[in-house]
Amino acid sequence: MPREKLSVVVTRRLPEVVETRMSELFEVNLRTADAPMTRAQLVEAVKSADVLVPTLTDEIDAGLIGQAGDRLKLIANYGAGVDHIDVATARQRGILVSNTPGTVTDDTADMTLALILAVTRRIPEGLNLMQSGDWDGFSPTALMGGRISGRRLGILGMGRIGQAVAHRARAFGMQIHYHNRTRVHEATSEELEATYWESLDQMLARMDVVSVNCPSTPSTYHLLNARRLKLMKPTAVVVNTSRGDVVDENALTRMLRAGELAGAGLDVFEHGPQINPRLRELQNVVLLPHMGSATEEGRVEMGEKVLLNIKTFADGHRPPDQVVPGML
Incomplete structure (x- = not known):
């Protein structure tokens, strides 16, 4: 019997090639509007998903993580910086955090x-x-x-x-x-x-x-x-x-x-x-409007890192780009 696909919620629009591949691999809830999720939408996402894919525009703080359901086990950040994520609280809740180093x-x-x-x-x-x-x-x-x-x-x-x-x-x-x-x-x-x-x-x-x-x-x-x-x-x-x-x-x-x-x-x-x-x-x-990483190649590479982290986690292994509090 085939294993059930992970439920993944993506908080922002990503490059089309990344969204397409993610949809092939997982049960994905993609954004149609290129705007940040509201707080209420983020709460709903952490309650229902196995994996959350946020970006730097999402405040994943202790209050939000405290409302996460039992399903949420990985926050696979689309980006290298994780200052918008309370990594310590996530770790206490048994939720892994990964990022995309080196891509930008x-x-x-x-x-x-x-x-x-x-x-x-x-x-x-x-x-x-x-x-x-x-x-x-x-x-x-x-x-x-x-x-x-x-x-x-x-x-x-x-x-x-x-x-x-x-x-x-x-x-x-x-x-x-x-x-x-x-x-x-x-x-x-x-x-x-x-x-x-x-x-x-x-x-x-x-x-x-x-x-x-x-x-x-x-x-x-x-x-x-x-x-x-x-x-x-x-x-x-x-x-x-x-x-x-x-x-x-x-x-x-x-x-x-x-x-x-x-x-x-x-x-x-x-x-x-x-x-x-x-x-x-x-x-x-x-x-400039935060354009430092704004190349097609870089943004696709970021998405590929996210996919690798989620796929590795889905296969029962530690995500290669896991972030722990001691690294910060």
Whole structure:
């Protein structure tokens, strides 16, 4: 007698190829609207499903997990970051959590370099000038930015993405510096000619560009707070393609408005789409709508990881990308 298929609830629209394969393998409840589930819908999902497939727009907190039915045994997150999931409470309830590490490394690193160039070379200002029809020809002194070759890049978080950023920045001639919980492997450090800073404060004071590439955890919340931002040079630039709450957005906005920082490139925001309106007004800021992982290849690879985690679990084994509290 064939084994009953797992009941899987997906909280957002996924690439069609991923949804199709998931429907072939499992009993799947897919979304028709590309909008986050309401709290009530999430409650219903955790009560009825064997597996929940959420994204970063879903708050899977202790209160929600407490309402889960006996069936829910796996939260297979579509994405690498799991700061929106209470992993500890899930573990206490006997619910496994998995993620999709490594799938967005290159895409996010590419976007980080794009933002560095966009801010330092004033690309959006030039684009706006052209689209408005106000450009009247070449001028030797117009829209002068800065050369990134030779500048010091301070990477906050030297994991997969941080190292990928370092490799790309090195190719552009930037000097690589980093702050991390631990030093990277000696061979990697030598290849990148990277300087390790045990003191984040000391690194920030000396950098021309700071790239935020660390995960969102209780220990990284507002890691770049007002005090630390004030340590930076007024000619420095901040780029964040990680999580918005690592940076104190209000403090950053105040300093940019006051000319105490030269610019910022942000793909993520502290309060999601509720962006500080004063930040939107600034000419020296490039804002993107969380596009770091937005490639067809990356999003499909994320889906393939989700499928592998669920299939492995369905076969009675530990998901290869299981997340446990000690990893956070």
